[in-house]
Amino acid sequence: MxxxxxxxxxxxxxxxxxxxxxxxxxxxxxxxxxxxxxxxxxxxxxxxxxxxxxxxxxxxxxxxxxxxxxxxxxxxxxxxxHVDEANRSHGGCDPRLAEEESSQILQQFNYPGETLKLSSGFIPESWRDVEGITQAIRHASRVDVSSVIDYAMPYGDATLRHQVQMRMQLLGIDTDLKNVMTTSGASQALDLVVRYMLKAGDTVFVEDPGYYNLFGLLKLQGVKLVGVPRLANGPDVDAAEALLKLHQPKLFFINTVFQNPTATNVAPQVAFRLLQLAQQYGFSIVEDDIYADFQAVPTQRLASLDQLDRVIYIGGLSKTLSSSLRIGYLAANADLVKNLVDVKVLTSLGGTRFSEAVAANLLERGTYRKYLERMRRRVRDALSGAVQQLEACGWDVFDEPSGGNFVWAKVPGIDDSTVLVDEALKFDVTLAPGNYYRPNGEACAWVRINTAHTGDRRAMRFFEAMGERAGG
Known part of the structure; x- marks a missing residue:
């Protein structure tokens, strides 16, 4: 029993x-x-x-x-x-690992009732430019009928790729169209890289804490994960160098700006050192820059220093524009992009031509740029209020973020955030425990908080109650 x-x-x-x-x-x-x-x-x-x-x-x-x-x-x-031991894939992956990782993602969607999903990765619908999107949809339906019924081009919509190319130039990343491909969200870009560049038994470096969807994808392919501590200025380069003497990673996956979940940025000196290590030890870096559009004033990118030699650059519009349109993109050296396009065609025939046409219209007409200005103001205001609120309630904030919509926080005296998860339920609040964001599920005191929801009375009551518990 x-x-x-x-x-x-x-x-x-x-x-x-x-x-x-x-x-x-x-x-x-x-x-x-x-x-x-x-x-x-x-x-x-x-x-x-x-x-x-x-x-x-x-x-x-x-x-x-x-x-x-x-x-x-x-x-x-x-x-x-759960799946029996006998049903393990002969590719090296235990399906139970995939099930465990995917359940962590699904919890963002599947919590019953109307609980406040305080760890969710989404900005509210009311913050999105729904009217702008619907206008672009009507425009694409009217003037580009082929986008409604035909397959997408393997590399992606040329207009959209050109818009992506110009956005990357603003970050100091110079590319030709042959270096850029579109994907079905940044998740497909990561999947294509993993499928093409890794095999079961390979080793990669990931950030600790980091992006749990990536962890699940790598485990699904039987890849060994080695966690590198994430500090306030980026991955711990001293720890990375020590680990490189013990392991030979093929790739190092790094979230550059407003990292998920710590909301920190990679400092220029750290970026330089990481590229030096990549050259010295012969690995490539996958720069996941999915939160780039939350940032008003660009900071240093690894790809801008490296110009796509050892860096594979990934971005997308799902976190800002629309999660439903599923627009992502990847930039790398031309030969690698060509090979990744081949894998994309084999696994999905291509992207969604209609979604790409809608996104291209929004970027080309300036609608997306105007929306970003409004969205960034809302994110900035919510972030400032959230940090003040948490600190006033006695919580610790990992490092005060300069932007983005996450705060990585903990309650002093509570070493395992599963305690916070259980306590949050009493206030009709659901949280993801911090161990979700660690490569091998190690215990963690921290939790990711979506700042868009911290003004909700349920969140406020929860913060106060946990702060009183720590102070009492």
């Missing part, structure tokens, strides 16, 4: 069913309740929590619909099992 620790509070205003679902789901996903464990009966759980059976019945039904628990007739409810 599973011994779940649940804390249900009828005074919070959060429906009892939602509280049960959120807390049980969190414990299952965090593996604090193991696969195959038997859950308390409906009667027992209701009695333990001193509530009626109806919210328990509804909660179990919802958890079963999510595939997290399984009812067994005449026996009770059990935590759903």
């Amino acid at each position: 599973s011994t779940m620790k649940l804390e249900i509070d009828a005074q919070t205003g959060v429906p009892l069913t939602d509280q049960l679902v959120n807390q049980i789901e969190s414990q299952i996903r965090a593996r604090r309740v193991l696969a195959g464990a038997k859950l308390p009966s409906i009667r027992q759980l209701a009695a333990d929590q001193r509530i009626s059976r109806f919210p328990v019945i509804e909660a179990y039904d919802r958890l079963a619909s999510l595939g997290l628990i399984q009812p067994k007739h005449g026996s009770g409810f059990y935590v759903a099992g």
